[in-house]
Amino acid sequence: MEEFQGPEPRSENRSLEFNQRKWWISVFVCGFLIFSGDSLVMLLLNFFYVQDNRSESNQDRQYKGTWTQALIQNVAFPILIPLFFMFPSPKPNQEPVSDQTNNKRPPFLRVVLLYVSLGVLVSVYSKLYALAKLYVGWGILVSAQLILTSLFSAFINRVKFNRWIILSIIFTLAADFFGGPEFAGTPDEDETDPYDFKAWLILIFPTLAFSLSLSLMQLGFEKVLVKTKRYGNKKVFRMVLEMQICVSFIATFICLVGLLASGEFKELKGDSERFKKGKTYYVLSLLGLALSWQVWAVGLSGLVFLVSGVFADVVHMCASPVVALFVVLAFDFMDDDFGWQRRGALLGSVLALASYFYHLHKTKKKESAELNKRENNNGEV
Numbered sequence: 001m002e003e004f005q006g007p008e009p010r011s012e013n014r015s016l017e018f019n020q021r022k023w024w025i026s027v028f029v030c031g032f033l034i035f036s037g038d039s040l041v042m043l044l045l046n047f048f049y050v051q052d053n054r055s056e057s058n059q060d061r062q063y064k065g066t067w068t069q070a071l072i073q074n075v076a077f078p079i080l081i082p083l084f085f086m087f088p089s090p091k092p093n094q095e096p097v098s099d100q101t102n103n104k105r106p107p108f109l110r111v112v113l114l115y116v117s118l119g120v121l122v123s124v125y126s127k128l129y130a131l132a133k134l135y136v137g138w139g140i141l142v143s144a145q146l147i148l149t150s151l152f153s154a155f156i157n158r159v160k161f162n163r164w165i166i167l168s169i170i171f172t173l174a175a176d177f178f179g180g181p182e183f184a185g186t187p188d189e190d191e192t193d194p195y196d197f198k199a200w201l202i203l204i205f206p207t208l209a210f211s212l213s214l215s216l217m218q219l220g221f222e223k224v225l226v227k228t229k230r231y232g233n234k235k236v237f238r239m240v241l242e243m244q245i246c247v248s249f250i251a252t253f254i255c256l257v258g259l260l261a262s263g264e265f266k267e268l269k270g271d272s273e274r275f276k277k278g279k280t281y282y283v284l285s286l287l288g289l290a291l292s293w294q295v296w297a298v299g300l301s302g303l304v305f306l307v308s309g310v311f312a313d314v315v316h317m318c319a320s321p322v323v324a325l326f327v328v329l330a331f332d333f334m335d336d337d338f339g340w341q342r343r344g345a346l347l348g349s350v351l352a353l354a355s356y357f358y359h360l361h362k363t364k365k366k367e368s369a370e371l372n373k374r375e376n377n378n379g380e381v
Ligand SMILES: Nc1nc2[nH]cnc2c(=O)[nH]1
Pocket: 125, 126, 129, 142, 145, 206, 207, 210
């Protein structure tokens, strides 16, 4: 799972210890990025929708502006380019490409195919997430996302589920269901018909695309990117930034085409003029949103790379009660408080994370014990 393999048998133990420490730090940093990204995005989204006066608009207009939001979710990827060059890259593997893989398709084509598929999935979930959030049913359905991620991970990534992971998933589902933050974009009067097939598709497709993208990302790191010559058959963090930049580039392109083709770009001027705090704040809030989405996305792909898609989704969903707390503190929404239900959800998040971390701790300990055993056996020979 990690990027570094100590070559000398004698120093293998110390190298493993060092790598594990580095790995734990990376996991905590990525987790922090997800929590920060989730919180900043929700605070800024609420600010945006409050300033945009949605509740006073007609129902039809309340569901607009979703291509813009989808574009904002992906467009700030260029800020990652300098970071990409700062991260070290291993020496490229000099072996001929055909020796590295039995697959007939050359690695370069597989990488392009991976990024294009992920770019399409990300654009689909960005657009539909922006739209689905405006439906009341979203709060109920978003929990299903983790179940889908688990199913995809079991079938596509062959992830094995033990009792600690299952316990973590159950606590996460409860935390997300009861601890979700208030969202100012939801129309006051929901007119969606429970039998409206289109509304169900709008709610189901972003969860499907999001869950599938996590599994595909994990598959990409483990089976495609490690096989490219550039990374010399190693897993390095640079891959996370490369994937994020390339996938966001494709998703940005698709969202831009959507924005132009739908004619939504014509509404931007009116939107900025209607913004209660004025045009400058309109631009600043979109800029802040775009940067926060990148913070979130790097944390998310980082955890997929370091652990798995399921773990990344668990951490993302466990952030809900914390985000709800920040929203309660920052806004004065009617009937929005941090009551016993949300406190319980926060406890659920803590237990979910504790359970998954305990599983990871046990896995790492087992790795060290196995190495010790191997070294002892070698010493005896
Ligand atoms: N579908 C989906 N899209 C997202 N975009 C950001 N967060 C989410 C999420 O939880 N689900």
